[in-house]
Amino acid sequence: MNLRVLQPGLLDTVQDAGRHGYQHLGINPGGVMDRIGMYVANSLVGNDPAEAVIELHFPAAAFLLDAPAMIALSGADLGAMVNDQPVPINRPLVVSGQSVLRFTRPVSGACGYLAIRHGLALDSWLGSYSTHLPAGAGGFGGRALQKNDVVPLRLATSYNAVLRQQQVAELPWTAGTGELYGAADRIHITEGSGFALLNAHAQEQLTTSSFAVAPQSDRMGFRLQGPPLKTEHKAELLSAGVPLGTIQLLPNGQLIVLMADHQITGGYPRVAHVITVDQPTLAQLRPRQELRFAMIAPDTAEELLWQQEQRLLFLQNACKLRLEEWLSHYGLH
Amino acid sequence: MRNTTFSIAPLGDSAIMIEWEQRISPIIHAQVMQAFHHLQSLQQPYITDLIPAYASLAVCYDAAQIRQAVKRPARAWITSFITQALQEAGASTAAALPGRSLEIPVCYHPSLAPDLATMAQQKGLSEEAMVALHTATTYTVYMLGFLPGFPYMGTVDAQLVTPRLKQPRTQVPAGSVGIAGEQTGIYPLPSPGGWNIIGRTPLRMFDANRADPCYCRPGDQVRFVPVSLEAFTKLLS
Structure with a gap:
């Protein structure tokens, strides 16, 4: 068979x-x-x-x-x-x-x-x-x-x-x-350690702007097209482990979300993390589709994860x- | 691990990040490795992955399973579990597990080292001097990443420090030994890449069919041993 x-x-x-x-x-x-x-x-x-x-x-x-x-x-x-x-x-x-x-x-x-x-x-x-x-x-x-x-x-x-x-x-x-799925205009994220590096305007833009999935997105990562996010000051970071759903800030101010085949370590600022519950919703977006982020607390993310599991x-x-x-x-x- | 401080912070909803002082140092990395080995030895089934790096250790966990088992928020539970485990590790007088000492043969022949001559010229060194400098240091494998079994090793002699290529190559052969900034590494698989290639090892750094697919582990102490093109070819077979 x-x-x-x-x-x-x-x-x-x-x-x-x-x-x-x-x-x-x-x-x-x-x-x-x-x-x-x-x-x-x-x-x-x-x-x-x-x-x-x-x-x-x-x-x-x-x-x-x-x-x-x-x-x-x-x-x-x-x-x-x-x-x-x-x-x-x-x-x-x-x-x-x-x-x-x-x-x-x-x-x-x-x-x-x-x-x-x-x-x-x-x-x-x-x-x-x-x-x-x-x-x-x-x-x-x-x-x-x-x-x-x-x-x-x-x-x-x-x-x-x-x-x-x-x-x-x-x-x-x-x-x-x-x-089981969420909405593209409300992809929930939690704050990453790099969020504090963004200037006040960029912190706001992260959750008020619309981003589009770039055509060169693949199983490794979704590149997002949106307003370039500016940092308060330049940070030299040591590479460290990055899990699925991490949103990294590239030097040009654009964002990349780490998807299933992502690399294990990264040295870019980790501005936020797409919550586990909403990763499938994001994965189902096609190139050029638009999305928006909504910030929640890590404990809320875990609560949502638990509910989805049930x-x-x-x-x-x-x-x-x-x-x-x-x-x-x-x-x- | 005495008198060392670390911080623990969320890394999304299914991982936490333990961070030490953020700099590249064998002493800090030894603390990372001690924490890594200790947590690994506990075989906690809810911990799904440990990712040691230069001065950090990411701990991935199964939040739903923890919640199911302990009936309280997973993040609080894992944070206290890790804090306690690290205190135990820190209090123990046992020396950290030393990394393995590995000797990796490398052929620095121009045919396998496309960037060696250019680098030598830029630095006003002979190619022999470059090789001597590269082989004189015992490197620490700080982390594996980028590709399965790709060791990020450091740190190279100040004279060898070279930024990544402005235009990355579309294909770097497996075994290629490169320098990027103050790090040296080995491509375990053919891949696009921007490291300056100064030689090639005949060893298979990655082999999916081996019980241990990856030749290097984090914490390994690596010395490069120069070999001739003849020896390289022989070792390849």
């Missing part, structure tokens, strides 16, 4: 929740850009929420599933079609063998996630399936998916009773993700119950 790449996309990689515990060796965690997308797609098909998924960017790859499978798409809506029939995101789908899955248009969001029930049969590297492109390790051969790649799947199930001659069956429930757990449990009920109805597991 395999997933074959019929046509490659812009950047389709295997990702999971990231490779943790090796940053002191210069090995960055990587992982999905939008952890909610991964979490929801996996939950819908009954996988562990952090199971390896395929992250897709438009134009995304076309795949052939050579055996019947249960799949789910989440994150960006990239106009998915199974055998030329449009299929929704955030819903479990059962597809027949020899189905072609392709993505026709970027409807909303930037990073799509494809989860397949029981997961991908790949080897992990340092405890993670995330693709580390510079290291050429993890994921599928340490690289983005290319034409004719064959990604083996863990387990085949017969869904004949479900499909009954159909090519796609949509399971009768949808994961509501509305409350919502995700609730969603996972709800998916699990529906799926178990549905599977047992068809005598599947």
Whole structure:
């Protein structure tokens, strides 16, 4: 049972929740850009929420599933079609063998996630399936998916009773993700140590100005286009560890937000940090889309994180119950 | 770690930053490494990553897991955990774990050292004198970053200090040894880069298939040993 790449996309990689515990060796965690997308797609098909998924960017790859499978798409809506029939995101789908899955248009969001029930049969590297492109390790051969790649799947199930001659069956429930994402005009941040270096006007501009995601943004970082932020005085900083979501001030006054494949250390002022809860909302913005920042206290950020975690757990449990009920109805597991 | 002061501040909502006096010094770095080793030895499962650098240690943690387990705000908990751990480390009379001593062969042949001649000319030194200066110092690996296994080492002799290239190269070969400011480093993988390249090591600084993929660790003491082009080629195979 395999997933074959019929046509490659812009950047389709295997990702999971990231490779943790090796940053002191210069090995960055990587992982999905939008952890909610991964979490929801996996939950819908009954996988562990952090199971390896395929992250897709438009134009995304076309795949052939050579055996019947249960799949789910989440994150960006990239106009998915199974055998030329449009299929929704955030819903479990059962597809027949020899189905072609392709993505026709970027409807909303930037990073799509494809989860397949029981997961991908790949080897992990340092405890993670995330693709580390510079290291050429993890994921599928340490690289983005290319034409004719064959990604083996863990387990085949017969869904004949479900499909009954159909090519796609949509399971009768949808994961509501509305409350999980925030709004682009209110990306919450907490103060960084470099905030104090900004002059009073720039401190104000950080939360009153509109910024646009620059076209040269990628999985490493989102460059923002906005008013140049001025510092009170020039600071020479020693390089230090920088986590996901750190907003660095470049010498030209522009900002860069560190995304999934970011470098581990940086020497630019850390003016602020995008809160964990809003990182997926930011990750789903496309080049030229605009955003605004809203400053909150670190304790509030943690409170929001806790609430999001509860919502995700609730969603996972709800998916699990529906799926178990549905599977047992068809005598599947 | 006695009589040393550090500060702890939030670094986003899932990490905190421990900072010592902000300067490049082997003494300060030894304190960073002592804290790093001590925290690592505690194997606290909620701590997901430790990132030591010149004069700081970033501690990444799983806020949701902590909150779930201790039923109170994660940041307050981790801050007191770290403060206590660092006090323990500071109170212990045990000497800090010394870094490993590594000898790294480097070939300074012009064919592998595109910037050596230019630098020598700028500084009014012979290429031999440049190599002698580069190999005379035992360097501390202050941190790894930029690429997996890329060691930031310091500090080079004042005569070798050179700013980064104005125009970074699009491709620097793996093993290239460079100088940027007062630091020296080794590209573990082929990569674009702006360091002044003065030689190349035949060692594989990074190999994903090794149990220890990265050749260097933070705190290592590194000495460069000059080798001929013949020896370099031999060692490569």
